[in-house]
Amino acid sequence: MKIIDIKVSDRIDESYDKFDEKTNLIYSNKNSKGKSTFCRLVFYALGYPVPSTRGLNFSRLVTVINIEANGVQYEITRIDSDLYVEKTSPKLSLKYSLPEQHYAFLSYILNTEKFDIIKNLLGLMYYDKEKGWTLLNRGKVIGNIRFNIEDIVASLNDTDCSDLFPIRDQKTEEIEKYNSLLKMDKLKTEYYSNNDYVEISDIEKELQQKIASYSLLVEKNKDKISELHKIIRKDKSFFDYIEQMDLYINFDEKQIKVTRENIVNSCNIDYLKARKSVLELEMISSINDLNKLKEKQNKIIQSNNLFDENVQKILEKQINIQLSHVNIDIVRIEDNIKEAKREKKIVDDTIKMRVRRDNTFISEIHELFYKYTKELNITNWVSKKTDYIFTSDLKSLSGAIYQLTVVALKVAVLKIVEKHLGVILPIVLDSPTGKELDKDNTALLMKFIEKELGSNQVIIASIYDENELGIQINNKITIVKQVIEKR
Numbered sequence: 001m002k003i004i005d006i007k008v009s010d011r012i013d014e015s016y017d018k019f020d021e022k023t024n025l026i027y028s029n030k031n032s033k034g035k036s037t038f039c040r041l042v043f044y045a046l047g048y049p050v051p052s053t054r055g056l057n058f059s060r061l062v063t064v065i066n067i068e069a070n071g072v073q074y075e076i077t078r079i080d081s082d083l084y085v086e087k088t089s090p091k092l093s094l095k096y097s098l099p100e101q102h103y104a105f106l107s108y109i110l111n112t113e114k115f116d117i118i119k120n121l122l123g124l125m126y127y128d129k130e131k132g133w134t135l136l137n138r139g140k141v142i143g144n145i146r147f148n149i150e151d152i153v154a155s156l157n158d159t160d161c162s163d164l165f166p167i168r169d170q171k172t173e174e175i176e177k178y179n180s181l182l183k184m185d186k187l188k189t190e191y192y193s194n195n196d197y198v199e200i201s202d203i204e205k206e207l208q209q210k211i212a213s214y215s216l217l218v219e220k221n222k223d224k225i226s227e228l229h230k231i232i233r234k235d236k237s238f239f240d241y242i243e244q245m246d247l248y249i250n251f252d253e254k255q256i257k258v259t260r261e262n263i264v265n266s267c268n269i270d271y272l273k274a275r276k277s278v279l280e281l282e283m284i285s286s287i288n289d290l291n292k293l294k295e296k297q298n299k300i301i302q303s304n305n306l307f308d309e310n311v312q313k314i315l316e317k318q319i320n321i322q323l324s325h326v327n328i329d330i331v332r333i334e335d336n337i338k339e340a341k342r343e344k345k346i347v348d349d350t351i352k353m354r355v356r357r358d359n360t361f362i363s364e365i366h367e368l369f370y371k372y373t374k375e376l377n378i379t380n381w382v383s384k385k386t387d388y389i390f391t392s393d394l395k396s397l398s399g400a401i402y403q404l405t406v407v408a409l410k411v412a413v414l415k416i417v418e419k420h421l422g423v424i425l426p427i428v429l430d431s432p433t434g435k436e437l438d439k440d441n442t443a444l445l446m447k448f449i450e451k452e453l454g455s456n457q458v459i460i461a462s463i464y465d466e467n468e469l470g471i472q473i474n475n476k477i478t479i480v481k482q483v484i485e486k487r
Contacts, residue, residue, distance in 0.1 A: 001110065001425055002457045004066040004073070008041055011062075013484045019457065020475035023450075026461040027478050034483030035461040036129050039430045040142070041483065042459070045076065047083050047102045048122060051143040056483070069109050070423060085109075112421050116155035116165070121425065123147025124414045129430040129461075133403050137390060146172075149389060150351055152413060156361040156420055164351050166230075170223060171344035177219075178337045182330070212329055214290040216336070221283040225276055352390070362386050365412050372408035375448055381405065389413075399436040407445065411452055426457040433464060446471040 005018045026035050037053045044050050045063035052058040063078045075086040083096040083105060096105045106118045123141045127133060131140060137149040146169070154161045248255045356362060366386040373379045381401050382388060389409060397405055418424055429449075433442050446469055449458060466473040477487065 001069040007064040022474040024475045116151040369412035376404045
């Protein structure tokens with residue numbers, strides 16, 4: 001896949017930029033001119049839910065990007081959550097709703113139904129300025145878009161982990177949510193260390209603790225109901241499909257039609273439905289109790305008279321009062337984190353066992369990865385064991401070594417994925433010299449890019465020009481003042 005050009009409009013200004021099929025440089029002589037925004041807009045135009053940058057709301061923009069994939073050209077227009085695709089030959093018009101149909105769009109463009117690969121492609125194509133150069137084999141690419149090498153390796157080998165990946169992701173989000181609550185409590189402590197404390201009554205403290213407990217209970221019930229709903233829906237879809245096939249079996253010289261009634265199903269769907277109903281009733285009751293508690297809390301908050309103070313003191317007291325009402329049960333939160341981590345580890349271990357069983361792609365990726373580490377002079381810092389590509393021990397890697405290891409592994413995975421999908425993908429490198437690379441390591445990286453990504457379209461965003469980077473640039477896009485401007 002190659003990007004031909006992109007047009008971005010905010011209804012006042014408009015920019016239009018063409019790309020070369022080889023190496024492109026997004027350049028400005030100073031930082032904070034819009035290079036990172038430009039990189040994000042490329043993927044935003046392709047339907048990705050990348051976050052907006054400060055001062056520019058992507059949802060208010062109209063983007064038009066022309067790409068070529070598998071010898072076919074597409075014009076893709078994005079207007080907020082609508083993605084319009086025009087195929088030139090044979091002519092075809094399609095519309096996708098985002099984010100729900102984004103994977104379907106990528107599946108169509110790339111001509112593959114390997115969804116576990118598709119949902120991880122951004123982590124192979126995009127090296128974000130902040131997280132991209134430290135994202136090795138699992139984690140967040142940008143915003144809430146995740147990357148996980150297990151998903152890719154499982155899909156390459158046709159290993160079915162569809163029952164486990166959603167649970168793993170759910171537990172990951174649960175842990176992050178609880179950690180956010182702990183950070184909020186830390187913020188409250190730090191605030192009170194530098195500001196006068198507004199004492200709240202025991203009634204308010206007890207009220208806030210109850211609200212926190214009910215909120216957690218509601219969230220847990222929602223997750224359980226969602227899981228049961230998925231199982232029930234999947235079961236129903238399966239039996240609908242069986243009945244539509246109009247199948248018969250021969251038994252005792254008679255033909256008996258196969259229906260959901262005469263299939264022995266190990267999953268008692270009636271029990272699951274009953275369990276779901278019980279949980280829904282419990283959740284409704286908890287929500288009602290929670291709303292009543294919040295009403296009481298609002299009345300207490302509103303009773304605080306703030307009108308007899310000057311504006312600055314009012315603001316400080318409002319912040320103080322709001323923080324004082326954040327009364328988190330730290331012990332319970334920490335217990336929930338431990339439990340979620342325990343459950344996630346069980347799922348992770350099961351995934352690990354499935355993915356690594358009879359999987360030749362693991363050794364294939366590692367072999368290529370190890371070859372690349374030699375080219376980047378970092379072989380002494382990595383292991384020869386094939387399962388090193390799944391490593392979680394990153395403490396031994398630091399600075400430039402870590403950054404080059406990220407490149408070596410990501411490009412190795414990329415090349416195996418490209419070979420399997422039969423498509424060449426574009427690579428966007430935002431500020432490759434912005435971390436801890438010195439002049440020698442930068443030269444090493446650029447030499448590696450020229451050699452190993454010679455077939456890929458490469459887009460580099462940097463404040464350094466082609467002479468300083470030491471790489472041949474086929475096309476240069478210079479941002480003068482801002483990302484959306486006449487060029």
